[in-house]
Amino acid sequence: MKIADIRATTVTVPLQAPLRHANGCHWGRFVRTIVEVEADNGLIGLGEMGGGGESAEAVFRAMKDYLVGHDPARLEQMRFHIANPTASLYNNRTQILAALEFACLDLLGQSWGVPVSEILGGRLRDRVPFASYCFFRYPDPRTGEGEVRTIDQLLDYARRAKAEFGFKSHKLKAGVFHPDYELAAYRALAGEFPGDTFRFDPNAVWSTEQAIRFGRAIEDLPNDYLEDPVYGLNGMRRARQMIRVPLATNTVVVNFEQLSANVLDPAVDVILLDTTFWGGIRACVKAAGVCETFQYGVAVHSSGELGIQLATMLHLGAVIPNLSFAADAHYHHLTDDVIEGGLMPYRDGTIAVPTGPGLGVKLDREKLRRYSELYRELGPYPYDQDPHRPGWTPIIPNDRWAEP
Numbered sequence: 001m002k003i004a005d006i007r008a009t010t011v012t013v014p015l016q017a018p019l020r021h022a023n024g025c026h027w028g029r030f031v032r033t034i035v036e037v038e039a040d041n042g043l044i045g046l047g048e049m050g051g052g053g054e055s056a057e058a059v060f061r062a063m064k065d066y067l068v069g070h071d072p073a074r075l076e077q078m079r080f081h082i083a084n085p086t087a088s089l090y091n092n093r094t095q096i097l098a099a100l101e102f103a104c105l106d107l108l109g110q111s112w113g114v115p116v117s118e119i120l121g122g123r124l125r126d127r128v129p130f131a132s133y134c135f136f137r138y139p140d141p142r143t144g145e146g147e148v149r150t151i152d153q154l155l156d157y158a159r160r161a162k163a164e165f166g167f168k169s170h171k172l173k174a175g176v177f178h179p180d181y182e183l184a185a186y187r188a189l190a191g192e193f194p195g196d197t198f199r200f201d202p203n204a205v206w207s208t209e210q211a212i213r214f215g216r217a218i219e220d221l222p223n224d225y226l227e228d229p230v231y232g233l234n235g236m237r238r239a240r241q242m243i244r245v246p247l248a249t250n251t252v253v254v255n256f257e258q259l260s261a262n263v264l265d266p267a268v269d270v271i272l273l274d275t276t277f278w279g280g281i282r283a284c285v286k287a288a289g290v291c292e293t294f295q296y297g298v299a300v301h302s303s304g305e306l307g308i309q310l311a312t313m314l315h316l317g318a319v320i321p322n323l324s325f326a327a328d329a330h331y332h333h334l335t336d337d338v339i340e341g342g343l344m345p346y347r348d349g350t351i352a353v354p355t356g357p358g359l360g361v362k363l364d365r366e367k368l369r370r371y372s373e374l375y376r377e378l379g380p381y382p383y384d385q386d387p388h389r390p391g392w393t394p395i396i397p398n399d400r401w402a403e404p
């Protein structure tokens with residue numbers, strides 16, 4: 001089997017409501033690049049990357065010069081071909097490599113008649129647990145519904161999400177309001193669901209001292225972990241010395257260099273593996289092996305996925321023995337998906353690992369057309385800006401909080 005063509009299509013899929021975060025907002029939709037790698041036998045492998053537009057599509061078109069005629073089974077060769085670590089000083093293609101790796105694994109699985117999880121060592125679990133991933137949200141401008149701003153609204157959202165999807169772990173995405181307000185919100189959330197576990201993520205916008213104050217104030221709760229309270233390995237290390245809550249990151253340990261630094265001088269307890277940021281599912285499996293060796297916790301990070309990327313997260317979650325916590329997904333904030341069958345269903349807070357060949361998901365061509373048209377209509381949005389706070393930008397450490 002040889003790679004014959006690579007195509008990229010930008011889509012935008014609406015969210016239930018705009019999602020607020022410490023550095024800006026998802027403006028009511030996700031923008032994603034859907035990648036198709038076609039083989040000379042007619043099979044099509046699927047990949048996905050965050051963001052999109054003409055420049056992203058052009059990068060994937062440019063990869064044809066490197067990869068047409070390449071055997072999709074030669075994944076390590078592809079890594080050095082397009083993302084050699086020293087050559088990449090000039091052209092960081094980690095996320096491009098990830099999307100192409102997804103598609104090549106999908107091709108291999110289809111060709112060999114096995115799910116991607118079988119290629120990666122085989123499933124240890126048939127379903128992957130997910131956390132509720134609660135956001136502060138603006139109301140959907142079309143309906144006026146979906147706002148999460150007050151603590152009552154947060155609890156109402158979390159109760160409905162638990163009833164609908166069955167979550168047993170709850171994440172609060174924070175860093176939007178003053179830490180004292182968010183502490184009250186987090187404690188209220190933890191008080192609402194006895195027996196469940198909780199995690200909090202202010203996206204690294206606090207000072208180290210603020211991180212310590214907050215961490216100490218939640219030590220009595222059933223925390224999974226405190227995620228990126230402060231930016232930088234040394235800030236995390238200083239906070240970790242003062243707080244009796246595991247610290248997690250998807251920010252300062254996102255490659256093997258940083259992982260080795262964390263092993264040699266620990267700053268973080270739980271590594272949140274992202275199949276895009278790390279450069280593919282296999283890189284995450286390798287990193288999970290290092291974490292298993294050094295007994296660090298592991299969970300699966302979400303950078304805002306549609307069904308193709310979700311499938312990569314499910315196959316990853318299925319094969320790593322040390323998945324110590326529920327995975328994160330933005331997925332339940334979406335209104336639709338571009339895969340056949342629409343949004344994958346949750347049951348008891350878990351999603352089934354696809355068992356069909358390859359990634360086990362197929363493109364719904366009509367939805368692909370519809371949401372690429374919607375992207376042409378709406379265009380991109382600045383992830384690091386807030387449409388309701390014009391001119392605002394956070395500083396690190398931040399003191400420019402929104403009014404609750």
Ligand SMILES: [Mg+2]
Nearest residue numbers: 201227228250
């Ligand atoms: Mg995070």
